[in-house]
Each structure stands twice: as C-alpha cells, then as structure tokens.
Amino acid sequence: MVADYLVRDFRQTGLFRGVFSYQDTGAVRYLLEGNITEFFAVERQDGRKAMLTIYVTLFDLNQKDSAKQVVFQKSYSHAAPCKENSAEGLAMGLSESMELLSGQIINDVYQAVKSRS
Numbered sequence: 001m002v003a004d005y006l007v008r009d010f011r012q013t014g015l016f017r018g019v020f021s022y023q024d025t026g027a028v029r030y031l032l033e034g035n036i037t038e039f040f041a042v043e044r045q046d047g048r049k050a051m052l053t054i055y056v057t058l059f060d061l062n063q064k065d066s067a068k069q070v071v072f073q074k075s076y077s078h079a080a081p082c083k084e085n086s087a088e089g090l091a092m093g094l095s096e097s098m099e100l101l102s103g104q105i106i107n108d109v110y111q112a113v114k115s116r117s
Helices: 002-013 087-116
Strands: 030-044 047-060 070-081
Touching: 002 030, 002 087, 030 070, 030 087, 047 087, 070 087
Parallel strands: none
Antiparallel strands: 030 047, 047 070
16 A cells, blocks of 8 residues: 555656556666555654654666665654544554655655666
8 A cells, every 4th residue: 555655646746757556567767665664553752653664775777786776775754643542543643654754755766866867
C-alpha cells in the first residue's frame, strides 16, 4: 500500500517523465527500492503517536559499476499525533506521516535525479 501511494504521489507531481510501479515492466534508468522499518503506535508524554519509518535506496541503473549505482540511501521517519485512541486514530496518524514522508522522498529523488541529468 505504501508503494502504491508513493507511485501515485510521484505521478501527481509532474516532475518526472514517467513513474512506474513494481508491477510495470520496461527499461528504466532510476529504481527506487525501500521498506517500512517502523509502523506502529507509541505512547509518549505528549500523547499517542503514529510512528512510520521508511528506508529507501535510489539506484542509477545506467551505471555499469554496481558500487556507483547507489545514488543515495536514506531513512525517513515521522511520528504524527493520534487524535483518537482507536484504530481509526492510528490510521489517520499513519496517513499524516505517510503524506509528509512522501513529500520528503519525492523532493530528495527529484534533487538527486536533476543533478545527474
């Protein structure tokens, strides 16, 4: 689901000539891989938070040397407040975290790709 939201958000920016999901086939220059390393609710002094951490790696597949293919690796993390102490409150907080992290990831990918063009 996170991958699908990232694909949607990347496409909506209009910053890239093409954005393909893991389900699409075809030749691409850049590949973004990642995983969710944290996805939970945590109790803090200032209230319940929805914690989301995503780790991504951007590859430039035009590079022949595998060591040079890695453009960057980065961890993105955000803890959004849960407005309700319920599953729905957690979902809303995680959604808020995803929205913020998506923007950060898109900006970092765009800057990295732009500097290589």
